[in-house]
Amino acid sequence: MNDNKPFEMESSGIDTMSLENDLNPRSSDEEDRAHLLLSRWMDMSVVQRRVLEALAEEISGTSNMVESNVVELSEGFRELVSSVNDQSQRVDNIIKLVSEVELDGNRIPLSDLTKLLEDALVEVVDHIANLSKRAMEMVYALDDVIVHLEEVDNCINGIERINSQTNLLALNATIEAKRAGEAGRAFSIVAGEVKQLSTTTKKLALDIRQEVNAVAEGVRSGHKTLTEVATMDLSGHILLKERLDNMVAALLEQNKSFTKVLEEASVSSRDMSSAMGRLITGMQFQDRFKQRLENVVGAMSVLCEALEDTEKQTYQKSESIREKQSQDIDPLLIEKFLSRMHMDEVRRRFVEAIVSGESPADDLNVPKKEAVLQHTDKDIDDIELF
Amino acid sequence: MQFELKSAANSQELWLTGRFTFTDYASFRKLVGEVVETRVPKIVVDLSRVDFMDSAALGMLLLARDEASRRNQSLILRGAKGQVKRVLEVARFDSMFVMEN
Numbered sequence: 001m002n003d004n005k006p007f008e009m010e011s012s013g014i015d016t017m018s019l020e021n022d023l024n025p026r027s028s029d030e031e032d033r034a035h036l037l038l039s040r041w042m043d044m045s046v047v048q049r050r051v052l053e054a055l056a057e058e059i060s061g062t063s064n065m066v067e068s069n070v071v072e073l074s075e076g077f078r079e080l081v082s083s084v085n086d087q088s089q090r091v092d093n094i095i096k097l098v099s100e101v102e103l104d105g106n107r108i109p110l111s112d113l114t115k116l117l118e119d120a121l122v123e124v125v126d127h128i129a130n131l132s133k134r135a136m137e138m139v140y141a142l143d144d145v146i147v148h149l150e151e152v153d154n155c156i157n158g159i160e161r162i163n164s165q166t167n168l169l170a171l172n173a174t175i176e177a178k179r180a181g182e183a184g185r186a187f188s189i190v191a192g193e194v195k196q197l198s199t200t201t202k203k204l205a206l207d208i209r210q211e212v213n214a215v216a217e218g219v220r221s222g223h224k225t226l227t228e229v230a231t232m233d234l235s236g237h238i239l240l241k242e243r244l245d246n247m248v249a250a251l252l253e254q255n256k257s258f259t260k261v262l263e264e265a266s267v268s269s270r271d272m273s274s275a276m277g278r279l280i281t282g283m284q285f286q287d288r289f290k291q292r293l294e295n296v297v298g299a300m301s302v303l304c305e306a307l308e309d310t311e312k313q314t315y316q317k318s319e320s321i322r323e324k325q326s327q328d329i330d331p332l333l334i335e336k337f338l339s340r341m342h343m344d345e346v347r348r349r350f351v352e353a354i355v356s357g358e359s360p361a362d363d364l365n366v367p368k369k370e371a372v373l374q375h376t377d378k379d380i381d382d383i384e385l386f
Numbered sequence: 387m388q389f390e391l392k393s394a395a396n397s398q399e400l401w402l403t404g405r406f407t408f409t410d411y412a413s414f415r416k417l418v419g420e421v422v423e424t425r426v427p428k429i430v431v432d433l434s435r436v437d438f439m440d441s442a443a444l445g446m447l448l449l450a451r452d453e454a455s456r457r458n459q460s461l462i463l464r465g466a467k468g469q470v471k472r473v474l475e476v477a478r479f480d481s482m483f484v485m486e487n
Binding site: 129135233237238239 | 407408409411412415439440441442444445446448449469472473476477478
């Protein structure tokens with residue numbers, strides 16, 4: 001209301017102007033100058049209004065652009081979070097997989113597998129020891145058989161010795177029987193029988209010797225084969241268990257390191273996921289920024305409306321002001337504005353808005369997506385400039 | 387392989403030197419037989435000077451143990467080292483014999 005007062009005083013002055021003009025020529029001159037100044041103020045008001053409108057548009061446009069970029073960014077981060085979560089799920093699966101093996105359709109932890117392997121190897125080693133024991137037992141037994149066979153051989157020798165004495169005895173008996181003549185005839189028959197027995201015994205002893213020799217031959221051959229088996233040293237195979245134990249221990253150790261690295265990867269994934277979650281939450285503050293800018297734009301609109309009102313009231317009071325107004329905006333002022341604006345598109349929109357008095361709203365509301373894409377394709381570093 | 391028999395108060399000690407393999411079975415068996423016949427309660431097989439043992443030797447030790455236990459004698463393996471110690475350990479002889487260092 002206070003601002004309107006000078007206008008009222010001024011207008012009352014205008015009403016009395018014709019009277020005072022004649023009385024005081026200086027007063028008319030002063031009034032002209034006041035009119036001129038007022039018309040400049042009016043020009044300035046128009047410029048202010050258009051500039052305010054243009055700036056409000058620029059702010060709203062920028063806010064919308066930021067909003068749409070933030071929405072895209074949030075969406076991108078959400079996808080990233082989901083990918084990272086998938087990834088950590090996979091890593092967890094790998095951790096489970098590397099600590100187990102599938103055996104006969106069952107999932108067995110590696111630690112249990114080493115137990116199974118240990119048991120199997122212990123059994124093998126026990127078998128080797130037992131086999132060596134049995135082989136040696138056989139060797140001992142066959143040794144004993146060979147000793148017994150030698151004794152049998154000695155017995156046959158004894159039989160042969162006795163037999164040859166019997167044979168000699170029979171021969172002597174035959175001679176003595178002949179010498180006795182008729183009286184020795186019966187004795188001669190007995191001597192003949194004894195000789196016959198001796199011959200049979202000799203043949204029998206020979207047969208036994210042949211059989212025993214065959215048995216001895218078989219036993220020696222068996223002994224030889226057994227010796228070959230027993231001399232096959234399996235101590236190296238026993239020590240193979242030691243090597244396998246070491247290998248399994250090394251494998252378990254490696255698996256442990258592997259699992260540790262994977263667990264670290266899993267933890268990193270989760271950290272990444274929660275960091276991105278915080279980023280998304282952070283970006284939700286964009287809404288607050290937008291509201292603040294809307295408040296600023298709202299205040300600017302009120303200012304524009306007030307300026308427009310004042311302009312209208314002034315025109316109503318004095319038509320001559322409108323005539324005196326230079327409809328064009330001072331190019332020097334535009335130049336000054338432009339000297340403070342570095343972006344071509346902002347300059348273009350600004351000039352269009354203040355020269356025509358209409359804002360190229362549709363141009364601003366759509367973010368320059370192509371330009372954004374070109375920028376990101378070209379060089380990430382350029383984004384800051386953008 | 388060389389063998390040496392040492393008598394102590396209530397034990398007989400069989401000292402072995404060199405490589406203990408199948409080729410030594412006859413003399414080892416004979417010596418074990420002699421020691422067992424003495425009926426001492428404790429038989430010690432000293433392996434501290436044995437640097438190699440094959441699987442046949444393991445079999446011979448197991449048979450000697452059977453022989454001794456039939457007469458209620460205990461058979462002790464003493465001083466095994468290197469390959470001999472490792473083979474005895476892997477074959478779990480410590481669960482079948484009294485082992486001494």
